[in-house]
Amino acid sequence: MRIDLLRHGETTLSHTLRGHLDDELTQQGWLQMQSTTQNAIDQNTVWDVIISSPLQRCCVFAEHLAKLLQRPLIINQHIKEMYFGDWEGISTQKIYETSPELLANFWQFPTQYHAPNGESLAQFQQRILTGFEQIHQQMQENHWQTALIVTHGGVIKLLTCLARQQDVNELLKMPAELGQLYSLIISQQQEQLSFQECV
Numbered sequence: 001m002r003i004d005l006l007r008h009g010e011t012t013l014s015h016t017l018r019g020h021l022d023d024e025l026t027q028q029g030w031l032q033m034q035s036t037t038q039n040a041i042d043q044n045t046v047w048d049v050i051i052s053s054p055l056q057r058c059c060v061f062a063e064h065l066a067k068l069l070q071r072p073l074i075i076n077q078h079i080k081e082m083y084f085g086d087w088e089g090i091s092t093q094k095i096y097e098t099s100p101e102l103l104a105n106f107w108q109f110p111t112q113y114h115a116p117n118g119e120s121l122a123q124f125q126q127r128i129l130t131g132f133e134q135i136h137q138q139m140q141e142n143h144w145q146t147a148l149i150v151t152h153g154g155v156i157k158l159l160t161c162l163a164r165q166q167d168v169n170e171l172l173k174m175p176a177e178l179g180q181l182y183s184l185i186i187s188q189q190q191e192q193l194s195f196q197e198c199v
Contacts, residue, residue, distance in 0.1 A: 001139050002146045002198065003186050004040070004047065005156045008057040009033045009179035016091045019084035019118070022055050032179025033061050037148070040181060047071060048144035051135055053079045058150040065148070074138065078131025081152035085118030111169050121168060128155055132193055136186055156182050163195040 009029025013021060025033075051074045052062035059075060066073035087095055095103045105113040114120045119127075139147060157174040161167075163184050164174075176182070183198040 001136070001144070001186050003135070003184050004045070004146070004148050005159065005182045005184065006033065006036065006148060006150045007153055007156055007176050007178055007180055007182075008053075008055075008061070008150065011057045013089060014178070016089050017084045017087045017095075017115070019081050019088045020055070021089050023057060025057050025061065029057070029179065030061065033150075036179050036181055037065060041069075045146075047146050047148040049074060049139070049142070050148045050150065051076055051079075051138075052150040053081070053152060053155075055080055055152075058152070062148075062150040074135075076131050076134060078127050078134065079149070079151045079155055082121075082124045082154040083119040084115040087115040087118060107172055109169055110171055121171070124154065125158060125168065128158055129193060132159075132186065136188060136193060139186075153178075159184060159195050160197070163197045 008025065009032035010026045011018065011023045011029055012026060013023040014026075014029075047069070049072050050062050050066045050069070052059040054075050054077055062073060065071075092103065102113065102116075106115065110121045135147065135149070138144070153176040154171075156176040157171050158168070160174040160176070160182060161171045166174075185196040185198060187194050187196075
């Protein structure tokens with residue numbers, strides 16, 4: 001089964017770590033998502049279902065597209081961005097000025113360091129995998145072969161990392177541009193979810 005991961009476009013708080021903050025898309029952000037999905041449709045991409053993070057920077061566009069394409073829409077609570085705790089809504093520049101060492105450690109070794117009062121990478125990974133187990137099950141039950149999943153940079157980076165079988169400390173080096181699509185194959189082997197990049 002193929003999943004096309006669409007990262008939301010630019011938002012009103014794009015210059016910060018917004019995590020679970022529910023900021024909205026800018027006009028530019030909406031256009032980024034519209035242009036990417038239109039290009040995919042023009043190349044004969046068909047999605048059986050649209051699945052979205054509950055945060056409005058994802059779900060408002062997902063609802064619009066589902067209506068337009070007359071596809072079912074599922075909101076999955078688990079596929080939100082990483083929760084950044086005390087760093088929510090603060091720019092990395094500002095964090096660097098106050099906690100340069102902690103920020104540097106977080107960028108380099110995300111498995112060992114996390115934002116103060118935020119989610120650890122292990123907790124984040126567990127939550128995301130729970131969400132994708134649900135998605136995989138729903139796709140199987142409904143015989144859906146392709147899904148468009150509107151989600152966040154951290155989620156896409158994590159899944160790409162797993163698909164490339166890289167150390168999760170490499171997570172932040174993975175690609176996840178605003179408003180862009182990333183395609184993976186999702187399958188289950190011996191109760192274990194596995195992800196592969198589409199060639």
